[in-house]
Amino acid sequence: MFDDRSPIYQQIADQIKEDVVSGVLREDEQVMSTNQYASFYRINPATAAKGFQLLTDEGILYKKRGIGMFVSAEARQTLLAQRRERFFEEVVDRMLAEAAKIGVPIEEIIGRIEQAKGREDV
Amino acid sequence: MTRSRKHPALIVAGNLMYTYRWVLATYWLVFIVIYVGIGFILRMNGTAGGDIDGQSIWEGAGSSPKIFLMVVGIMMTPLSLASFVANGITRRHFIGGVMLVIAIFAIVSSILLTVGYPIERAVYEMNGWPLALKNPHLFETTRQYGWIFVESFLLFFAYFGSGWLIGSGFYRFHWRVAIVLSALALLPAMAMEVVLYSDWMGQLLQTAFEADRAPMPLALSLSVIVAALTAALNYLMLRHVAIKKKLI
Amino acid sequence: MTLGIEVNGLRLDYGKFAALRDVSFKLQGGKIYGLLGRNGSGKTSLLSILASFRKHTGGSVAIGGEAPFENARIVEQVCFIQESGHMTDGVKVRDALKLAASCWPNWDDDYADKLIRLFNLPVKKRVMALSRGMKSALGVTLGLASRAPVTIFDEAYLGMDAPSRYAFYEELLNDYMENPRTFILSTHLIEEVGSLFEEVLVLDEGKLLFHEETEALRSRGAAITGPAEAVDRIAEGLTVLGEQKLGRTKSVTVFGALTEEKRKAAQSEGLEFGPVSLQDLFVHLTKKRGDKQ
Numbered sequence: 269m270f271d272d273r274s275p276i277y278q279q280i281a282d283q284i285k286e287d288v289v290s291g292v293l294r295e296d297e298q299v300m301s302t303n304q305y306a307s308f309y310r311i312n313p314a315t316a317a318k319g320f321q322l323l324t325d326e327g328i329l330y331k332k333r334g335i336g337m338f339v340s341a342e343a344r345q346t347l348l349a350q351r352r353e354r355f356f357e358e359v360v361d362r363m364l365a366e367a368a369k370i371g372v373p374i375e376e377i378i379g380r381i382e383q384a385k386g387r388e389d390v
Numbered sequence: 391m392t393r394s395r396k397h398p399a400l401i402v403a404g405n406l407m408y409t410y411r412w413v414l415a416t417y418w419l420v421f422i423v424i425y426v427g428i429g430f431i432l433r434m435n436g437t438a439g440g441d442i443d444g445q446s447i448w449e450g451a452g453s454s455p456k457i458f459l460m461v462v463g464i465m466m467t468p469l470s471l472a473s474f475v476a477n478g479i480t481r482r483h484f485i486g487g488v489m490l491v492i493a494i495f496a497i498v499s500s501i502l503l504t505v506g507y508p509i510e511r512a513v514y515e516m517n518g519w520p521l522a523l524k525n526p527h528l529f530e531t532t533r534q535y536g537w538i539f540v541e542s543f544l545l546f547f548a549y550f551g552s553g554w555l556i557g558s559g560f561y562r563f564h565w566r567v568a569i570v571l572s573a574l575a576l577l578p579a580m581a582m583e584v585v586l587y588s589d590w591m592g593q594l595l596q597t598a599f600e601a602d603r604a605p606m607p608l609a610l611s612l613s614v615i616v617a618a619l620t621a622a623l624n625y626l627m628l629r630h631v632a633i634k635k636k637l638i
Numbered sequence: 639m640t641l642g643i644e645v646n647g648l649r650l651d652y653g654k655f656a657a658l659r660d661v662s663f664k665l666q667g668g669k670i671y672g673l674l675g676r677n678g679s680g681k682t683s684l685l686s687i688l689a690s691f692r693k694h695t696g697g698s699v700a701i702g703g704e705a706p707f708e709n710a711r712i713v714e715q716v717c718f719i720q721e722s723g724h725m726t727d728g729v730k731v732r733d734a735l736k737l738a739a740s741c742w743p744n745w746d747d748d749y750a751d752k753l754i755r756l757f758n759l760p761v762k763k764r765v766m767a768l769s770r771g772m773k774s775a776l777g778v779t780l781g782l783a784s785r786a787p788v789t790i791f792d793e794a795y796l797g798m799d800a801p802s803r804y805a806f807y808e809e810l811l812n813d814y815m816e817n818p819r820t821f822i823l824s825t826h827l828i829e830e831v832g833s834l835f836e837e838v839l840v841l842d843e844g845k846l847l848f849h850e851e852t853e854a855l856r857s858r859g860a861a862i863t864g865p866a867e868a869v870d871r872i873a874e875g876l877t878v879l880g881e882q883k884l885g886r887t888k889s890v891t892v893f894g895a896l897t898e899e900k901r902k903a904a905q906s907e908g909l910e911f912g913p914v915s916l917q918d919l920f921v922h923l924t925k926k927r928g929d930k931q
Contacts (some may be wrong), residue, residue, distance in 0.1 A: 273913050275853040303815045310807055311833040312670055313815055317851065331685060398710060401740050415842070473734075474723035475691065477741035478714040478786070629708065632726065635692040 276311060280319030285328065288343050289351065295341045299329065302337075398479050406470060408460065409493065411620075412474040414495065419459055419503055425451050429510075433617050445524055452454045455499050456549040460579070462552025463492070481628045488554060489621055496546035504538045541586055543611045548582035551620035555627075558634025562627040578616045585609045623636060639903050640668035640783075640820060641702040641715060641787045642889060644895075645686065650683050650695030650844075657683040659844045662696070665837075669816060672801045672835035672852070673824040679741045680844040681824045683793050688822075689718030701788065714743055719794045725760075732761040742784040749813070750783035756805060770797035771918045776804050782813055828917040832856075838916075842924045845870060849913035852916070859914030859922075862897055863889040868907045870902060879922035891922055 273279070287293040302320055306313035320337055323329040328343045367377060395401070429447045434469060466488055474484050514521045556577035560568040643665040652657040656766065658680045667670060675681040686692040687699060690707045700705060706712040725734050735754075739745045748766035754761065760768070774797040781789050795806050811834065815819060825831050832838075838855055840847040848855060859879070862869055866888040876892040883889075891914055904911065914922075 271663065271913075275852060275857055306811060309833075310811065310883075312836045314836045315724070315833070343905070345882075382772075386920075395743060398714075398741075405737055405740060408736075409729070473729075473737065475713075476718065476724040476742070477738055478784075479741055480690075480708045480710045480713055480882075482708060483710065499758065548890070631692050632693070 277315050277318035277322065280305065280309075280316060281322045283349055284319070284323060288339055289347050291344075295339050297339050298335070299337050299339065314333060337342050386387065397487030400485035401492070402474055402479060402484050402489040404473075406466075408489045410491075410495075410583060412437075413462070414498070417455075418499075420450070420452055420565070422506075429432050444512060446507075448506045448519055450546070451506060451524055452503060455503065455542075456545055456579075458557070459495060459499065459546050459550040460553035462495070462554075463550040464557040464560075466491075466554050467558040467628065470627065471561065471631075475633045479564045481631065482625065484593060485621060485624050485628065488624075489617070492547060492550045494551060496543050498538050499546050500542040503542045504535050507535070507538060537545075543584060544609065545582055547613065548616050550581060551616060552579040558624050558627045562631050569579055578620060581612060582616065585612050640818065641665075642667040642678075643788070643820070644700045644703075645697070645927070647697035648687065648694055648699060648722040649683070650680070650687060650692070651695045657844055658687075658694075661841075661844070661846045662697075663846060663849045666818065667820045668818050669836040670810075670821045670834050672828075672831065673822055673841065674828060674838055675802070675824070675841035676845075677840040679924070682792055683844075684841065685718060685790050685822065685824060689713075689716050689790060691718060714741070714788070715786050716788045717742065717781055717784040718790045718792065719781040721770075721777050721794055721797065722790045728762050728764060728766065730762060731759055731768070733778070734765055734776065735761070738784060739782050741785060742746060742789075744785035746785050749785070750779060752815055753779040753782060753809065753829075756809065758804060759786055771799055771802060774798045775802060776807075778809075782809060785817060785819065788820045788822070790823055792824050793826065796826070803830070805830065810834065826875060828920055829915060832916045839918065839922065847923060856916050856919065857897065859891065859893055859919040861862055861889055861891050861912040862909055862916050864904075864907065864909035865889065865913065868904075868909055872904045872907070872909060879919075880925070891918070893919070893923070 271279075274282075284293065284299060293299065297317070298319075300301075300350055302316040304311050305311075305316040305319075311315075320329060324331065327346060330339045330340045364374070364377075367374070371387055396404070401598055425447060432447075474487075475481060479487075504536075505531070511521055551559070552575050556568075556572045559571040559575060562573065645664075646662050648658055648661040649656065661680075661684065673681050673685070676703050683692070687694045690699065690709075690713050693707050701712050701716065706716065729737075731846070735750060738822075739747060739750070742757055757772075757779060759772065760780060765773065766777065766834055774795050774824075777793065777794045781791055781794065795803050798806065807830075810821065823831060823834070832852060835852045837850065839849045841853075862872055864887065866883065866886055869888045869890050873890045873892055876896075877894045879891040879893050881888060881890045901911070
């Protein structure tokens with residue numbers, strides 16, 4: 269489940285973020301405890317805790333003492349805003365670079381986008 | 391969660407006795423059967439003739455347990471030290487535990503040996519054979535149970551102790567050094583023999599060294615010294631010894 | 639109940655051979671630590687000293703603030719497992735368990751029974767007659783059930799088959815979370831066990847190379863791949879651990895922090911960045927001259 273691409277705690281944080289964005293985890297829903305996480309993925313609980321700490325610092329999760337960690341109300345919006353910010357740089361610019369590399373003219377890309385827009389309007 | 395537990399030396403002693411329980415029991419069983427068997431065979435066939443007639447056979451019995459206990463002593467350190475240290479017991483407490491075991495094994499063996507005498511006498515009297523002792527001992531007749539017990543206890547303790555020193559030597563030093571040390575390690579046992587003049591070996595040593603049989607106070611103080619020396623020498627050899635995987 | 643371990647300038651000599659030289663580190667305790675090192679790097683020597691199996695030649699060791707050697711209060715809290723341990727010849731599994739039960743102050747009988755069932759330990763068999771895998775299973779059972787505040791496994795699970803090993807890791811983690819103690823595992827199977835460690839110590843030729851949080855160490859390595867000249871330009875000034883060439887493509891393993899600008903520059907030149915697994919990092923860091931490249 270985890271690879272070497274980035275630190276494991278980062279991957280845990282990213283996975284939870286993805287679950288929040290896609291709606292698998294809803295606001296005020298409880299997430300697995302660090303111990304459950306550690307047990308399930310066979311990792312050190314401190315690593316899981318670090319990932320949770322990251323999310324808590326970013327305001328994605330909050331802690332209810334004695335009970336566990338929960339998804340904060342603003343979590344989804346915060347994440348979507350973050351992803352929107354990075355969208356143009358990470359997705360669009362990359363797509364344009366790839367298109368240039370393989371020789372796809374921008375007009376064709378624009379054409380395709382307008383097709384999609386047309387379908388959406390209908 | 392920590393439960394109160396026995397003193398570590400007692401833990402060692404308890405475990406060692408549990409480990410050796412069958413060894414000891416089997417030995418004594420076999421020993422008794424053999425001696426009784428030999429005795430009866432000789433009696434029945436009358437083969438041995440005048441020399442055996444009137445002699446106590448049980449008296450000669452004392453040699454075998456001495457050697458047996460020495461062998462058990464030799465095995466002690468190489469066989470068990472590592473497993474105790476690996477279970478969180480200090481070498482010091484191992485030595486304390488073994489001292490306790492030596493004392494207990496010596497007591498038990500002495501009791502068994504002492505008990506053999508009245509039984510033998512009963513058998514002899516039943517058949518109308520005379521009974522006499524061949525070697526000089528601390529005791530003159532086979533009725534002096536106290537002295538019989540004391541003598542055998544001191545000897546068993548010393549032999550066990552000598553064996554233990556030999557075994558520790560092999561664990562601590564290179565085997566060539568250990569062989570040389572073995573000769574020295576036998577001294578406690580031999581010293582006891584001389585002092586107690588208990589057997590053919592004692593007789594041999596007495597004639598060799600032209601010594602006289604010593605009085606009781608000397609015998610007792612010597613045994614205390616032997617016991618203390620055994621513990622001290624083992625401690626000196628083992629206190630910093632590294633626990634390795636191999637036996638020798 | 640956690641015991642800290644502090645080692646300063648530790649030295650161990652076997653005659654003229656220095657197995658450990660000037661090793662110093664501090665373990666807070668209550669964590670799962672990994673000890674990595676090649677054969678002969680001094681792992682077992684270090685662990686033997688911590689467990690009072692051997693006395694060190696120089697420097698100092700303190701566990702729980704006290705010198706451990708022949709210190710009854712400390713040694714009864716340090717459990718060192720090497721494969722199946724040092725059993726008397728001819729003892730049965732049952733007797734080995736009984737001995738351990740009587741010696742360790744925190745021994746848990748119920749937990750031991752659970753582990754015996756888990757690993758299918760044949761209690762009536764003699765230890766000598768066990769297969770290597772079973773001996774290892776016995777070893778880990780003894781180590782886990784001892785509940786010793788410092789429990790050390792010296793490649794104790796090497797002989798076990800993969801399913802048993804994974805069962806062990808699971809048990810280790812679960813017991814650690816319920817009853818925290820200091821665990822030290824020395825291992826070669828870095829990739830398998832790496833995720834269990836909170837901190838790792840890397841020994842090489844008797845010296846301590848690193849003592850860091852696992853993630854920190856892991857993220858210090860990177861593999862840069864691309865056209866050879868570009869790779870060489872980027873790798874300038876970085877610690878290069880190893881390189882591989884295939885035609886005009888070159889892959890270089892570097893160690894150390896990569897600045898943002900270097901990263902951006904590399905990406906703009908079309909170079910690929912890849913992570914380096916802990917195992918590969920370890921192999922590179924401890925490479926010797928005689929090794930195959």
